[in-house]
Amino acid sequence: MFARIALEVPISAWFDYAVPPDWRAGLQPFDWVWVPWGKGRRLGLFLSYEASSEVPQAKLKTLIGPARDAPAMPASWQALVRFASRYYHRSIGEIGLPAIPKPLRQPGPLSAGSTALERAQRRARTVLSSSVATVPSPPPALTPAQQAVLATLRPAAEAGGYQPFLLFGVTGSGKTEVYLAWFEQLLARHPRAQVLLMVPEISLTPRLVAQVRARFPEQDTVVLHSGLADMERSAAWLTAAEGRARIVIGTRLSVLTPLPGLAGIVVDEEHDPSFKQPDAAFSSARDLALALGSIAAVPVLLASATPSLESWQAAAKGRYQLLRLPERATGAAMPQIRLVKPAPREVAGLGLSPASAQAIEEALARDEQVLVFLNRRGYAPVLYCMHCGWLSQCSHCSAYRVLHKIKGRYRLICHHCSQTLQVPRQCPQCGATHLEPLGQGTQAMEESLARRFPGARIRRVDRDVAQRKGAVETIFEEIQSGEADLLLGTQMLAKGHDFPKLRLVVVLDCDGALYSGDFRARERLFATLMQVAGRAGRAAPVAGAAQAQVIIETRFHEDPMFAALRAQDYEQFAAQELAEREGVGFPPFCHQALLRARSPSMEKALDWLARARALGEPLLAEGGPVMHDPVPMPMARLANQSRAQLLIESPTRPRLHAFLRQWLDVLRQQAPAFASDLAWQLEMDPLEI
Numbered sequence: 001m002f003a004r005i006a007l008e009v010p011i012s013a014w015f016d017y018a019v020p021p022d023w024r025a026g027l028q029p030f031d032w033v034w035v036p037w038g039k040g041r042r043l044g045l046f047l048s049y050e051a052s053s054e055v056p057q058a059k060l061k062t063l064i065g066p067a068r069d070a071p072a073m074p075a076s077w078q079a080l081v082r083f084a085s086r087y088y089h090r091s092i093g094e095i096g097l098p099a100i101p102k103p104l105r106q107p108g109p110l111s112a113g114s115t116a117l118e119r120a121q122r123r124a125r126t127v128l129s130s131s132v133a134t135v136p137s138p139p140p141a142l143t144p145a146q147q148a149v150l151a152t153l154r155p156a157a158e159a160g161g162y163q164p165f166l167l168f169g170v171t172g173s174g175k176t177e178v179y180l181a182w183f184e185q186l187l188a189r190h191p192r193a194q195v196l197l198m199v200p201e202i203s204l205t206p207r208l209v210a211q212v213r214a215r216f217p218e219q220d221t222v223v224l225h226s227g228l229a230d231m232e233r234s235a236a237w238l239t240a241a242e243g244r245a246r247i248v249i250g251t252r253l254s255v256l257t258p259l260p261g262l263a264g265i266v267v268d269e270e271h272d273p274s275f276k277q278p279d280a281a282f283s284s285a286r287d288l289a290l291a292l293g294s295i296a297a298v299p300v301l302l303a304s305a306t307p308s309l310e311s312w313q314a315a316a317k318g319r320y321q322l323l324r325l326p327e328r329a330t331g332a333a334m335p336q337i338r339l340v341k342p343a344p345r346e347v348a349g350l351g352l353s354p355a356s357a358q359a360i361e362e363a364l365a366r367d368e369q370v371l372v373f374l375n376r377r378g379y380a381p382v383l384y385c386m387h388c389g390w391l392s393q394c395s396h397c398s399a400y401r402v403l404h405k406i407k408g409r410y411r412l413i414c415h416h417c418s419q420t421l422q423v424p425r426q427c428p429q430c431g432a433t434h435l436e437p438l439g440q441g442t443q444a445m446e447e448s449l450a451r452r453f454p455g456a457r458i459r460r461v462d463r464d465v466a467q468r469k470g471a472v473e474t475i476f477e478e479i480q481s482g483e484a485d486l487l488l489g490t491q492m493l494a495k496g497h498d499f500p501k502l503r504l505v506v507v508l509d510c511d512g513a514l515y516s517g518d519f520r521a522r523e524r525l526f527a528t529l530m531q532v533a534g535r536a537g538r539a540a541p542v543a544g545a546a547q548a549q550v551i552i553e554t555r556f557h558e559d560p561m562f563a564a565l566r567a568q569d570y571e572q573f574a575a576q577e578l579a580e581r582e583g584v585g586f587p588p589f590c591h592q593a594l595l596r597a598r599s600p601s602m603e604k605a606l607d608w609l610a611r612a613r614a615l616g617e618p619l620l621a622e623g624g625p626v627m628h629d630p631v632p633m634p635m636a637r638l639a640n641q642s643r644a645q646l647l648i649e650s651p652t653r654p655r656l657h658a659f660l661r662q663w664l665d666v667l668r669q670q671a672p673a674f675a676s677d678l679a680w681q682l683e684m685d686p687l688e689i
């Protein structure tokens, strides 16, 4: 008798093991089992018993046994892993095992001593009881719009069953209150009901977690994200998997948490690209949330002020039920958006246009907070030799090394391969001794602002600041309590925050996306600008106060995207953009997959893709998918690897999957012979092409 086991190894969909006599029965699908691997052992998921195996008897190893005290994986989790495995064309082990926190997968002592699992279980017992006591906060009276949305959501909460909703609510419309009120309905369904709240990034919304805990002080709430210490995450994961945590707040990886009592899912900021990441087989956590809703027969609420065009289209077609919150919950007006030209380069010393500088000065004089948005960290994006034109190109990547100032010293850092170098004293090309920073990043802007507005308490927020533990949290508190005046930051400051004193937003240098070759760049820019604009003027209006303001510095005032932005009319933008995509047949009007190859040589990568393409040609059906030519990726070189891609497009999903299944089978068998030193991967529904 044999056991078929899924492992986190890409070479095979499963591995067969002989079963010791005492384990000839009793293993259930997806039970955690230990198998021998090399000199050690690894965790696998049991798939099935088999009467025969193709592995020669002599090579066959014997299963070690089930993992002690492992939680049972609920049927919905098993089905979701199977679905994701089919959809993303990965093995069950590649999808299911990374979803289990690392310490729980690591082999511990076999007999004596406690395993990581047992330690996490002990920790889990205390994790809930020791969670900080929160002051309960009663809900505000809901606005009529919030009430109407909840009236539509209530039947779905009470009856259960899969139903997808898209909540389209402007920034500040009080979406969070809707989630909280809906959770109350969902948690009332049964005594072990669980809800899942997915957010793009937890560290950026510390208030959200506090809000949830304050509203549900009686319910165990756990938080799951990759920033947690291993044991902490394992313990939180276990309380969720054992059904004890009733509210789970998590980032993209939380969608694959086993939740035996799942009653409903909310995906906040559903458009956010961070729900899709190169980990977990390039899966989209938003799409998996919908799949999970359908599998577990529970309602799913996607929410955004700027829904992804895919979701918007699905709502237009009636596949999702559209819910609207068209106004701010506090009664505040939407801010006024103004476009101004950036300062010409010669007078760019400050890096701000005169109009922006004046508006900032006036706002500070009124004792209002100001947010300057510059989505570029570091001191300057590139170092330049005025004499010969040398630029600080990274020698391993198709990118410039960025000038950074670290503890008063300048360094050149590549944001892609992280290589850090001293700044050369002389131009490496011509020997000239004067090298100039070109353009401004947040560090330089911070210095400029400090010179221009000497009295202002300036706070910078970007990934560099965030490296210091607790730094960003402290700054968010200072902003809330009014101990900061002038905020400067990247994306990290744009998302989700509710800063009541903030009444002016200035956006710098956002034009890059307008001439990017990526067809989703405009959608992303529009969403970012709406989000960052949405930080201004959220608090209840004060009599006599002027309208909150947003100033956007751009050279492209005539671009139709800005007309929609100034009107703060997402629907106008979506209509424009969808019409354009329909015209050229881009998603959501077609379905895409990317085959990627990377190798030290670009020639090799392109050649490999060309041969892969030739193998696929005979499998293409009439009216089915088409394969484009292999091309270098937009970021053609990364850490000394050349990267190329081949785009596959299909009018329908089933045809795409049918083709990919056949093609990948052939590739897995034949492709290893094409080239050594080459890695390849398939990405479904790529966000960037």
Ligand code: ADP
Residues within 6 Å of the ligand: 140, 141, 142, 143, 146, 169, 170, 171, 172, 173, 174, 175, 176, 177, 329, 330, 497, 498, 538
């Ligand atoms: P969104 O997530 O839609 O951008 P938030 O949920 O952050 O908006 O809410 C914006 C602001 O409106 C918050 O300060 C919140 O406390 C407030 N708010 C939400 N609902 C109400 C309500 N019913 N009455 C008064 N204020 C509300």
Ligand code: ZN
Residues within 6 Å of the ligand: 385, 386, 387, 388, 389, 390, 427, 428, 429, 430, 431, 432
């Ligand atoms: Zn030079």
Ligand code: ZN
Residues within 6 Å of the ligand: 394, 395, 396, 397, 399, 414, 415, 416, 417, 418, 419, 639
């Ligand atoms: Zn590099």
